[in-house]
Amino acid sequence: MRRALGIDLGTTHSLVAFVDDRNRARVLDLDGSGPLVPSAVRYAASRIDVGAGARDAAASAPGEVVLSVKRLMGDGARRLHVGAAGPAGREVTPIEVSAEILRALRARAEAAFGAGELGGCVVTVPAYFDDAQRAATRDAARLAGLELLRLVAEPTAAALAFGLDARREGTFAVYDLGGGTFDLSILRLEAGVFHVLATAGDTRLGGDDLDAALADRLGLPGDPATLLAARAIREALTDRDAWEGVLPGGARARVSRAELEEAIAPVVARTLGPARRALADAGLEPSALDGVVLVGGATRTPLVRREVRALFGRAPLTDVDPDTAVALGAAIQADALERGGRDDLLLLDVVPLTLGVETMGGVVEPIVPRNSTIPARATQEFTTHADGQTGIVVHVVQGERELAADCRSVARFTLRGIPPMPAGAARVEIAYDVDADGILHVTARERTTGVGQEVHVRPTSGLTEEEVERMLVESVLRAEDDVEARALAEGRLEAAQVLAALEAGLREDAGALEPGEREAIVQRMAGVRAAAEGTDPYALRAWLSSLDEAAKGFAERRASVHLARAFQGKTVEEI
């Protein structure tokens, strides 16, 4: 049978693991010195190097070496200039650099197993990677010529390595502090199902940041070579109380563990917020957990262990190798998928960040809430707001903030091919599918015709801002399944009508106002206006009711004034 691979594509190191003939997961010794390959790529004049040699050249040839490229994944516009300075060098994307690492790992696995023996692979990603970061990783795997069976979240993979063979059951937290990313996942392990209840994290927080904090404390610059030296000092201080040696730049220095901990404490503290949120989202107190698992090389740092112990009120479990657990779990899952599934094993993972759509006023309408089990699907119905409008722009974002501008933009899609109809007549159903890799797919169809005609979905490009503005969906209408969205849309409509009527009334019939009444009405009008721009139908309803109460007397007096005028007019005509 072909050999499936589990690949831990890390910020500082990468590993490959496989399941051997005796059904045990094992890491592959990739270059004779152990399983960890530095995630470093050197673009030399005549060839591309990956691994320890490339990393070690970071000091002598900094312009040729790319380190920690994982931190740039998902940044579509990012170009790195590598090789010689000027036109002799070239521009590469983070996806291409990651693909070089994967290609090197694949070549070494082929050397170990034989070229024709490789099956599919599982590549791991931080649980908190968003849609763009996951899609970039998938593309890197394809570019490297790998058959990607699945992207798996790193803490989930680690839980698999931790729980499967030992047949562990219960609720566990996985605290995963890698080279550049932090994840905290809460999982329920039961009868071979690894069920993620909640996840939280920070994709820009890891061992690299600990090293940068130490370098800063020592008054050193933050270049790659210095950071490597800082890491060596930090790692040396795991088992010792003091380090003495030569710093980059030539000065001799002594660093105590207390000094290190003072420098890195603020960075370690940043892991606690996501950890608490994951617990809250899972609805659990720390005492309800059966154990805490540490993953990632940076969790060897004593301060990290102490903070974890303080937060969870228990010592972390130590029977997991923090360096290899992710790759081993990925190998088990890759092997299962290669075989078409296993009866005694299933991973149920979640989407880490809420997916939403930008609506009126730049406000986000949530579509798939965070911690929804994947695959997940949600549908929404939109309509047009101009006569003959044949396109709609949908802006999908990911994040927990209320305004789209504060969230990560996933994609702007243009739906084209809507038959020309009066405003509001077209009914376009948009389906958002998050697949088992955590990647979003959008499809749309126009339903008025009853035929379910497909509408083209493509990323918007080449459109002017004006066009986008004109086509942007202003509000979600007719969302039959979504009571709140509908209540909000109705409330906004009512608010617009009431505000227009009262503005006219205050202008034309100020004489009908009683003392102090204008202030009370104007204040509540401001409240209605603000609530109509928000997303909360309940707040809007409360404000509308309050305004109604405040303006009731005025409205009645206005009506009688108009009635009186009408009668007068009639009298005049009759004369």
Next chain:
Amino acid sequence: MTDPFAALGLPRAQALDLADLDRRLRERAREVHPDRFSRAPAPERARAAAASAALHAAHRALKDPLARAEALLALAGRSVQGARPAPEFLEAQLAAREAIARGDGADARESARVALAGCERKLAELLAPGAGVAALDGAVAALVEARFHASLLRAAGDPPATPRPGQDR
């Protein structure tokens, strides 16, 4: 609408053991998850993905007590749409929101938490099997008010009121 209770093999009732709900999700996921069809032909894989997403949506609808109540009411042919609480209730909501916006909303939050718990208890009674059609109006009212309380707590930045697994409600 589709019946989330049927999807998870549960009786139609508001009271629910959440640990049991999660267990049922895991059992059913074993049968339909795309990972079980990783080497199957494409149409079969697509069917698995759709069935799996539908199962997860049903689980989502039952996990949250208010979504669960809404599903039960919808199955009984009742809609919450257009149902509005009394003006006095809305005035009180507004006052509570203003207090929170001013930064002294501790009391308002606490009373919202108590009121939400009260609504959820009422829903469990009114939406119990055999509670009868006459109870549905009260359930609609309780759900509408519960939504206001939950929305207020969200706006105040309270952690989501996710019930604890294993807790019987």
